[in-house]
Amino acid sequence: MGALQKTAIVIPCFNEYNRLRREQFVAYAHGHEDVKFIFVNDGSSDRTQEILDDLCRSNPQNMACISLEENRGKAEAVRRGVIKARETNHRYIGYWDADLATPLDSIPHFVEILDKLPSIGIVLGSRVRLLGRRIDRKPARHYLGRIFSTATSLILRLPVYDTQCGSKLFRNSDELSYVFSSPFRTTWVFDVEILARFTIMARSGRIPPLTEFAVEHPLDEWTDVSGSKLKTGDFIFACFDLIRIWIFLYVSNRPSGQPPAGIG
Ligand SMILES: Nc1nc2c(ncn2[C@@H]2O[C@H](COP(=O)(O)OP(=O)(O)O)[C@@H](O)[C@H]2O)c(=O)[nH]1
Ligand SMILES: [Mg+2]
Structure with missing residues (x-):
């Protein structure tokens, strides 16, 4: 267990090739080194894996990717991501929908609550x-x-x-x-x-x-x-x-x- 980022955010991804906003993750990770994204490819049948590989290559420090052989559903995808996050030493672990319906800019608000209380x-x-x-x-x-x-x-x-x-x-x-x-x-x-x-x-x-x-x-x-x-x-x-x-x-x-x- 190394001392790494304070926060790990699991992003479950099922057939997100057309929806995943790659540049938003890149920009956010660039400005927030204390956050690690763990993408879980939930057995997608489209080219989701390509984007995830590309993202993780671009910033291996702040992005990791795991891949499930078959589609297991969001619950299991999130669960596997959380288990992966537990392997390293994060203070907080969460999950976020890949469509960024909740903007990434909200992450610090969540962190602040756990910091304060x-x-x-x-x-x-x-x-x-x-x-x-x-x-x-x-x-x-x-x-x-x-x-x-x-x-x-x-x-x-x-x-x-x-x-x-x-x-x-x-x-x-x-x-x-x-x-x-x-x-x-x-x-x-x-x-x-x-x-x-x-x-x-x-x-x-x-x-x-x-x-x-x-x-x-x-x-x-x-x-x-x-x-x-x-x-x-x-x-x-x-x-x-x-x-x-x-x-x-x-x-x-x-x-x-x-x-x-x-x-x-
Ligand atoms: N629908 C679906 N989403 C999955 C699955 N596995 C992981 N996910 C992810 O779970 C999240 C669900 O988001 P979305 O489909 O927008 O659902 P909604 O916003 O709750 O209507 C997205 O990040 C999906 O990529 C799956 O098997 N089915
Ligand atoms: Mg949605």
Whole structure:
């Protein structure tokens, strides 16, 4: 474990040849030497690997790339990236959607929260429309998202506004390693599963309750970048996945005093 960049950001990439804004990563990495990008090619069938090889060659200090043989989905791509990041000595590890719907310029805001608040372990980007902020979301996605978030908040028993935003940063710790140690059971709602896994740990006292351990950071800017591969039908699957998380939280791992069953 060498002393390297303070922050590692995993970028999951599935068929991003046309969307990945190479120059933005190059420019950001150039001006922020304390950030390392870990790109995960999730078995893309287009020429994503070419861009990633090119990026990593241009700045091997700040960019690394791993490649999954087959398409495993965003959850597994992020998980593999986090495991890779854990191999080196970063203080913070997070993930960010490749389309840069959340601009890279927001990374320092997330870092600042973890710097200032040592008891916090999780920072979630949150797409809250407020005056003075630029949150550009399609109305249909926004309202479906609100229904989903309300259900999530009830299931997690946590007043969380937005679990599905693609930008998150965590304090690197054994607890983080535990959360990412086994493949997620869910696909598109793995962000909720991450919080559920942390919740199980909070129950056993390994970390404080999530109301004290997690912070939502209202983003200054978020843009709905076209080319999303999420379809409206996925919303139905996401609801089934939420039910599985409810079972995981309240049936397999009863809150009442018993030690938690293994996560995974
Ligand atoms: N859709 C999809 N995205 C994946 C997959 N594996 C990794 N990703 C990445 O996960 C992120 C999802 O972003 P996007 O498709 O814009 O979804 P949305 O913004 O949530 O609608 C992008 O960085 C993708 O490249 C996969 O199997 N399917
Ligand atoms: Mg997107």
